[in-house]
Amino acid sequence: MPPSDTDKHRKTDHDVIIRATDVTVRFGSKTILDGLSLDVRRGEILGFVGASGTGKSVLLRTILGLNPKQGGKIEVFGVDYDRASDAERLTVEQRWGVLFQQGALFSSLTVLENIQVPMREYLDISPQLMEELARLKIDLVGLAPDAAEKYPSELSGGMIKRAALARALALDPDIVFLDEPTSGLDPIGAADFDELIMTLRDTLGLTVYMVTHDLDSLFMACDRIAVLGQKKVLVEGPLQTMLENDDPWVRSYFHGKRARTVVPKDENPHYAVKDSDGK
């Protein structure tokens, strides 16, 4: 039987790098995530948004195994992290890179030494090779060669983000998790960073999971967007799906005053007729 349209568009397990199914996370009596499900697909830039305090960072930490969950399953590269052996966990950990908010570089180490931290932890290679690889990462993220010997305090905000990205890429991961990567950058620096992410996705086939509040990033860089609301993924899909969604928060976010400066008028189906503030 020929595949139906639905079958053709359904992603196979092979395309799914991360699958969260029915995930529940509580802190004491407070439930943060309640039956949340989400797929992250190979080679996509997924933007993860939601109001402040809804649990975006909690989900990220839960996926990374840094936060206990009370229910559900998280599979990374097809491995159920809860049931994985130590060896499987080690393999999974080498296939992801993380850029936490604020960059989180070690202030007492140079950029080169920071990038070498994960290499020392996971790779058994000579110091020379480690240095060569770290310098390649510095080049990859668009930093000048002399950034290698600098300490974080000597770098601009944009350079810190790039150095932290270089460290996240140290082990040639399949996926990088970025927690608000453009926060604190000026619009030009943020746009440059988005462009870098897109180039890395295109050239390395990198998958990107990006928690962000940055409308420009969502509009310019993301292939798909997932919105966290009511303790689960409220809506997910391409930008057009967001623009057509009628949930009040989604509408006010994607059709609010700030969005109007970003979304081209002819791409915004509700622009004139259904503005969130009724204007």
Ligand SMILES: Nc1ncnc2c1ncn2[C@@H]1O[C@H](COP(=O)(O)OP(=O)(O)OP(=O)(O)O)[C@@H](O)[C@H]1O
């Ligand atoms: N370790 C913890 N113990 C108790 N409560 C926590 C813990 N970590 C997070 N929370 C609570 O979980 C909720 C969600 O926090 P989280 O940082 O994930 O929000 P967020 O969506 O990332 O917000 P923002 O966009 O402001 O960064 C908050 O109410 C926070 O106080």
